[in-house]
Amino acid sequence: MSCLFCKIAAGEIPAQVVHADADLIAFRDISPVAPTHILLIPREHIPTVNHLEAHHAELVGKLYLRAGELAERLGFADNGYRLVMNANRDGGQTVFHIHLHLLAGRAMQWPPG
Ligand code: 5GP
Ligand code: ZN
Numbered sequence: 001m002s003c004l005f006c007k008i009a010a011g012e013i014p015a016q017v018v019h020a021d022a023d024l025i026a027f028r029d030i031s032p033v034a035p036t037h038i039l040l041i042p043r044e045h046i047p048t049v050n051h052l053e054a055h056h057a058e059l060v061g062k063l064y065l066r067a068g069e070l071a072e073r074l075g076f077a078d079n080g081y082r083l084v085m086n087a088n089r090d091g092g093q094t095v096f097h098i099h100l101h102l103l104a105g106r107a108m109q110w111p112p113g
Pocket of ligand 1: 004015027028029030031032039085086092093094095096
């Protein structure tokens with residue numbers, strides 16, 4: 001498996017892990033675009049949102065639940081934050097293992113660039 005995020009999930013490539021459990025792992029982005037920038041990924045290799053199937057519904061739900069718990073734990077739940085999952089070229093996806101960006105620590109712009 002040559003996938004970068006599978007290697008991070010397996011512990012073969014180091015990362016600043018902030019949460020890990022049987023289904024998913026969360027770690028700090030190597031090139032943060034906000035004061036807090038965390039990536040939440042399923043351990044299962046799913047290349048893009050286009051590859052999600054009905055049986056992934058609970059897993060995707062866990063990504064969002066865990067993001068909300070991290071927001072509480074890290075102290076920015078009330079101020080707010082942004083959750084983003086990019087898909088393919090026009091979405092700006094560069095790593096083809098789905099990941100939920102958790103961005104916080106500054107006011108976000110809308111519409112996004
Ligand atoms: P995408 O552009 O696919 O939505 O997001 C990929 C993210 O992965 C980017 O924000 C990028 O900075 C991050 N990233 C790429 N390589 C690594 C790495 O080796 N370690 C970590 N922690 N993040 C990475
Ligand atoms: Zn992968």
